[in-house]
Amino acid sequence: MTGGQPTFDPKNPDFETRVRDSFARQPFMAHCNITMPVVAAGYVEMRVDYDRALTQQHGFLHGGLVGTVADCTAGYAAFSLMRAEDSVVTVEYKINMLAPAHGRTMIGRSRVIRAGGSLMVCQSDLYVLSGQEDGASEKHCATALVTLMVLKNTPDAPPE
C-alpha cells in the first residue's frame, strides 16, 4: 500500500468483543500459540512466540504458520467491519515469503484495503523479531493479499 491508509467506521460498535469471541472459539489458534494483541476497526495484529513444536526443518517458525497468521489477521480485520449478523470466510490469498521466520516472535498485521458489501480485500504483513525486547529489530518476512467474502445473515458458529 502506498500512501496513507483508509479509516473505517465499524457497522457494529461491539466489533472488538465479537472478534475476540470468535478468535477464542478457534482451537487451532491456541494450538499454534497465536495471540491477538490488537483489534481495531479494519486492523488486527497477532503474535506468535517461538515454540519448537511450531518449527520446520531448519528450526525457523514454519511457513504454514506464517500463512495461517496472514489469513487469520485478514479474516478478523475484515470481520471487524461487518454487521453483527454477518460472518466471514476466506475466498483466497496469495503470500510471498520474503525472509525465513527466524526469530523468537512473529508479528502479523493486517489492514482492510477495500471494504465492499460482498467482498473485502486485506493486506497482511508479517515480521519476525530478533534480538532482545529492548532494541529488538523487526524483519519483514512475508506479505499477503487476502480476499474475504461477507456471509450475510450467517452466524459465526456451528448450528447447535
Place this chain on the structure above:
Amino acid sequence: MTGGQPTFDPKNPDFETRVRDSFARQPFMAHCNITMPVVAAGYVEMRVDYDRALTQQHGFLHGGLVGTVADCTAGYAAFSLMRAEDSVVTVEYKINMLAPAHGRTMIGRSRVIRAGGSLMVCQSDLYVLSGQEDGASEKHCATALVTLMVLKNTPDAPPE
C-alpha cells in the same frame, strides 16, 4: 492442469528417503497431525485426520492447515526432483478455498508442473473425505499454485 501430467526422472535416486527424512525433522508436521502416505518423483500426498485442536470456529479443519498442506506437499514434490546437495524454499503461493474442510480426513496432493533449474512450480489440490472409509466421497476443498526455489549446494538442515 489440462490433459496428462509430466513424468520426471529424479536426479537423486534416493529421493524418497531424503524427502521422508526432511519431513521427519519438521516438528510442525506432527504437531498438526500431518502424515505423508505417498512420495513419488514430482508428486507427494499428505493426509490429516480430524482432531478438535486443528479446527476453526465452525468445527471444520482450519484454513491455516489447508494452506500448510498445500505448501508442504508442493515443497516436497519439488524437493523430490532436486539433486542430493540442493534444498528447497517456498517463494510464494496462492490458494483458492473451494469448500469448507468439513470432514474426518483431509488429503493433499501436489505435482510439479514446471521443473526448472532455479525455480519449480507445483499445483496442490486439497480434498476432504466425508462418510465412512467404504464409500467415502472426496470433496475438492482448495487448489493452489506454489512457486519454489532450488537452493543450490545448501543442506536441508540447520548448521550444527
Place this chain on the structure above:
Amino acid sequence: MTGGQPTFDPKNPDFETRVRDSFARQPFMAHCNITMPVVAAGYVEMRVDYDRALTQQHGFLHGGLVGTVADCTAGYAAFSLMRAEDSVVTVEYKINMLAPAHGRTMIGRSRVIRAGGSLMVCQSDLYVLSGQEDGASEKHCATALVTLMVLKNTPDAPPE
C-alpha cells in the same frame, strides 16, 4: 486440476450467443488480435496470432497479453454458466509464467473449477504453438487461478 473435470448445466440456454455478443463489444480484444474459437458451458478457448505490435523486448508475445487471455477466458467460462440477467467481474487472479510465449500462436483455455452462486473459480492454461500447422507442438507457457464474482441482475453493458 487432477482427474476429470466437472460438467455443467448452463442456466441460460443461449449462453454462447450471450458470451459472443459480450466479447464483440470489447474493443481491446480486436486491438490485441484475440479471437474466441470455442465457447462451451464452463469452458472457453481463445487464440492470438503473432503480430509484432503485441511483442515485448525479446520479440515474444507480451506477458501482458498472456495475463489478458488468462483473465478473459476465465471471465467468459464463468459467464457461460450465469443466468441471462447476471453479469461477471474479475475479483482477482494469479498467474505463473512457465515459459516465454515464443511462437506464432498462443492458445488460452479456461474451465470453471467451482461454480458458486456468488463466486466462481476458473483455471486458465496458456500454450504457445511453434512449428507448422501440421506437426505443431504446444508448449505450456502459463497457468492461472482466477476468481470471478456474479453481478446479479446487472446488465453486461454500459447504461445507454
Place this chain on the structure above:
Amino acid sequence: MTGGQPTFDPKNPDFETRVRDSFARQPFMAHCNITMPVVAAGYVEMRVDYDRALTQQHGFLHGGLVGTVADCTAGYAAFSLMRAEDSVVTVEYKINMLAPAHGRTMIGRSRVIRAGGSLMVCQSDLYVLSGQEDGASEKHCATALVTLMVLKNTPDAPPE
C-alpha cells in the same frame, strides 16, 4: 506495505537509460498507449491515457491493461536495481481488482519490497484519475504482488 519504504543503491548508475531503452523496445507498450513518466531506483511509474481501443464491454479501461501495467511497472522497478549485465523476467503475479478502471487516465506505481540476488518482489498499485487535471481525484483500482527473477549475464534483447 505498512510503514516506510526501503531505499536502494542501484548497482548500475545508468539504470534509468537502461530501463528507458528496454521500454522503448517493447512494441506492446506503444500499442497500449503506455508511457513511463518516472523511473527511480526500485520505483517506476507508468501512465495510460484513455482510448476507446483499450476498453472492455462497459467502456472502462480493460482489466488486461491493468494487469499489464501492474506487471510492467514491477518488471522495470526490479530491473532498475540489477547489474548492467543482467536482465529480468516475471515469475508470477497476483492482482486484486479493487474498482473498475473508469477514468480518463490510469497510473501504475510499483516499488521493490524485496531485492534478493536471484529474486525480487514488487508491489504494484494502480489508480484511475477522474475529473479534470486540476482537482482530479485518484481512485485505487488494483493492487498486485509480483515476483521477478534476475537472469544473470543475459542480455535484455533477442540475439542478432
